[in-house]
Amino acid sequence: MPAKSYNIVTHYFDIIVIGAGGAGLRAAAAGVAKGANVGVISKVHPMRSHTVAAKGGINAALGNRTKDDWRWHAYDTIRGADWLGDQDAIAIMCENAASAIYELESMGLAFSRDKNGKIYQRSYGGQSTEFGKGDAAYRACAVADRTGQAILHTLYQQNLKAGVKFFVEFIAIDLLFDSENNCAGVFAYEPASGNLHIFRAKQTIIATGGYGQIYAHTTASSICTGDGNAMALRAGLVLKDMEFIQFHPSGLYATGVLLTEGARAEGGILLNANGERFMERYAPKYKDLASRDVVSRAIVQEIGEGRGCGVKKDHVELQLSHLDRQIIEDKLPSIADLAKTFAGIDIFKQNIPVLPTTHYTMGGIATEASGEVVGVQGLYAIGEAACNSVHGANRLGCNSLLDLIVFGKIAGDNASLSRANPHAELNKNGLDNILANFDALRHAKGEFTPSMLRKNMQNIVQKHAGIIRNGETLASGASQLHDLWQHRQESLLVRDKSMIWNNDLIEAIECDNLLLLAIATLASAEYRTESRGSHYRSDYPERDDKNWQKHTIFSLDKNGESTLITSDVRLSNIEDFAAFIPEKRTY
Numbered sequence: 324m325p326a327k328s329y330n331i332v333t334h335y336f337d338i339i340v341i342g343a344g345g346a347g348l349r350a351a352a353a354g355v356a357k358g359a360n361v362g363v364i365s366k367v368h369p370m371r372s373h374t375v376a377a378k379g380g381i382n383a384a385l386g387n388r389t390k391d392d393w394r395w396h397a398y399d400t401i402r403g404a405d406w407l408g409d410q411d412a413i414a415i416m417c418e419n420a421a422s423a424i425y426e427l428e429s430m431g432l433a434f435s436r437d438k439n440g441k442i443y444q445r446s447y448g449g450q451s452t453e454f455g456k457g458d459a460a461y462r463a464c465a466v467a468d469r470t471g472q473a474i475l476h477t478l479y480q481q482n483l484k485a486g487v488k489f490f491v492e493f494i495a496i497d498l499l500f501d502s503e504n505n506c507a508g509v510f511a512y513e514p515a516s517g518n519l520h521i522f523r524a525k526q527t528i529i530a531t532g533g534y535g536q537i538y539a540h541t542t543a544s545s546i547c548t549g550d551g552n553a554m555a556l557r558a559g560l561v562l563k564d565m566e567f568i569q570f571h572p573s574g575l576y577a578t579g580v581l582l583t584e585g586a587r588a589e590g591g592i593l594l595n596a597n598g599e600r601f602m603e604r605y606a607p608k609y610k611d612l613a614s615r616d617v618v619s620r621a622i623v624q625e626i627g628e629g630r631g632c633g634v635k636k637d638h639v640e641l642q643l644s645h646l647d648r649q650i651i652e653d654k655l656p657s658i659a660d661l662a663k664t665f666a667g668i669d670i671f672k673q674n675i676p677v678l679p680t681t682h683y684t685m686g687g688i689a690t691e692a693s694g695e696v697v698g699v700q701g702l703y704a705i706g707e708a709a710c711n712s713v714h715g716a717n718r719l720g721c722n723s724l725l726d727l728i729v730f731g732k733i734a735g736d737n738a739s740l741s742r743a744n745p746h747a748e749l750n751k752n753g754l755d756n757i758l759a760n761f762d763a764l765r766h767a768k769g770e771f772t773p774s775m776l777r778k779n780m781q782n783i784v785q786k787h788a789g790i791i792r793n794g795e796t797l798a799s800g801a802s803q804l805h806d807l808w809q810h811r812q813e814s815l816l817v818r819d820k821s822m823i824w825n826n827d828l829i830e831a832i833e834c835d836n837l838l839l840l841a842i843a844t845l846a847s848a849e850y851r852t853e854s855r856g857s858h859y860r861s862d863y864p865e866r867d868d869k870n871w872q873k874h875t876i877f878s879l880d881k882n883g884e885s886t887l888i889t890s891d892v893r894l895s896n897i898e899d900f901a902a903f904i905p906e907k908r909t910y
Contacts, residue, residue, distance in 0.1 A: 329758070329822075331519045336362040336488075337742040338735070339524035341495045341509055341551055344372035345471065345727035346706030347530030348478035353735025355485040359742045362488045362522060364495055364511055366546060369479045373532050373544050374727065377471030378657060379585035380445060380463030381427075381724035383420035387441040388461035393417045395452055396462060398903060400722060403449045403614050404715020405856035406872060406905040407564070409893035412692035412711045416722075416729050423728045424464055432477040435465050435654070445588045445654070447720045449614035449910065459612065463721040468585050468657045471724060493520065494829055495550055497757045498527065498558050498702070501747035506702035508749075509554075510757050514829065517822030519761075521754075523746050526701055526738035528694075529555070530731070533684035533707035534840040535568075536833075539781040541681035542571055542581040551708040553836035555688045556843070560698055562877045563710040563890075565686035565840070566848035569718055569857045570790050572618040574680025576638040578665050582658055582677060584720045587611045589654050591643045593622070594674065595630040601639075606910035613910035616717045616857045619679040623790050633676060640674035679790060683707065683723065685714045685857065686847070689876065692893075694734040701741075703734040712874065712892070716856025764831050767815040773830035776815060777837060780807060784841050788848055793862045797849040804842045808883050811838065842885065843877045850875055850887045868905050 338354045340347045343365035354361045365372065384391035397417040401408050424442065428434060435443035442464050450460040466473040482489075494512040499521065501507040508524040531551030535543025552562060572593070573582040587593070593611050595601045605621040606613035613621075622639050631637050643651060643658070648671060651659060662668040662675050687710035689697040694711060696702040706727045713726055771779075787800025807814075815834075819827040853867035854860050873889035880886070894902040 329519050333521045335523045336360050338526050338738045339508055339522045340528045342530035343369035344532055345374040345474050346731040348482055349728050349731030350528050350735035351487045352481050353732045354739045355487050357739035359739040364490045364493045366494050368491055373547055374471045374475050377724050378468040378583035380465035380470050380721045382462045382721040383424045383464055385421055388444050391460055398454045399450045400719055401903050402908055403717055403719040405717055405908055408715030409712040410902055411893050412713045416713050419729045420725055430477050430481050432473055435467055447588050448584055448612045449719050468583050468655050498554050500750045500753050502750050505700040507747050514824045525741040525744050528734050529704040529708050530706050531708045535681050537784045537837050537841040538681040539785040540579045548833040548836050549840040550836050552688055553839045556839050556879050561689045562843050563689035563874050565843040565877055566851050566858050567685035567716050569615055569683040570619040570679040571682035572679050573641055573677040575665055576676035576678050579680040580661055580665050586655055586658050589650055590646050591641055594640045594642055595625045596632045601625050609910040614717055617910055619790055622679055638676045638678040641677045642674045643670045683718055685718055686710050694730050705730045705734045765828050767817045769814040769816045771814045772816055773834040777834045780838055780841050788845050792860050797845055801845040801849055808838050846885050847875045847877050
């Protein structure tokens, strides 16, 4: 379909940010503070971005409650990552954590306070003092159990004040490139007007979040479709460590609604059908505050050995009723509301049924520690969309918000350095191909709606790539996904052919993106023949540092054929911070 069939509007910015969650908003605020002309594209209003789901806190070694050190925080992060984290990036994140907190505070973020008026800090899973030899660390700075929401409000206000231009309810389609294959912006669809938009930019920042919607049961909202990751794949760029999917231990049973780890941080405990605090068997020192992968596998084992709760013996329980009512009302108000609304449970009297559920995607677009995307100029990726590998094989709770803020600022600062450069000419062939693909999707005439294909894909991933995996099931799932991808053009049906609020078309775009990421996830999981962090294979139950202390690098050609290679984990570090050598991970 020729371009003249569509109304195309062109915009010019120094920096265009795709995504208005915590990472995107922090990058935009940093860029505009440096004098750049910044635009932000978001498919939902910024206050509905998925950062709102991050409840428990944001880590920083402030030492407000007990002595702390950013190097201890870095060690915990590296250990939590099961020695797959890039240690230079981790050091940058942890060393800059305190300044990130104070910057947020200066912007107006109202942290909860302790009795001395200092920023309140709670303990969180997998975090310690004295390089794992001391007691639990109190490192998570919190706004009750609404920390992500508070950060979003603060950053959005700062962006509005600074004059950042927002394009809300725009659907980013694909990246644009110049004649030298440098990124030159992004192509987007505006459902409200039916217009297509070309956003020309000297620097483009992808902050589109994770891809948790490849699973049927997930805490990820429906918007978490990995759009930026899929755009990168279609552009010939690579994804890293896609096999590492974090399952949160406390998803509300039968709903998947997230119950923050802050509940256990404030003293909540997990119980099996016998009323036992079973985590004492799996993590004698940290118990319910071991890292998330350890707790999730322990729950699965308890259920598998017949100690699950309920009629079906298919979940465990979270007890909070022993806590002081004031602690819950002050520190965990959302927990009480969620349990009452979605399960009819009074947490002051009853235990809450919980089951691990898909929560966070450690893999993403391969970047340098700075956020610059590997293999291309003019493009950054930050937050859950990216993989600069600060989380490695397993993310520590409350490091996700820190990741957004630290690397969002770094990306915005660095991207602003190009503001004096001229805009490069677009690659016309690339734009024509994007338009042709968009038009083909819009006029798809198969028999299955996008929601039907999406549900099929989600069920395949849920069945074949859960908490415990093996080569046979992964290969079967990968084969089924590849078949879905190869036949999607003739299978997909988009009933609505209009351009105004065409939800069929939006769902088709998202389904296409998710299929790519599902393929990448299962292929990467089949490729890694070891168990490490969140990736546990029953046929390869041990960690294999000799062969697999490496990142997986996934790429896809235009025929849907994938390629997997490895790259080394970066053990080199900054300043006097020596690299940590792998050891047995115990809690």
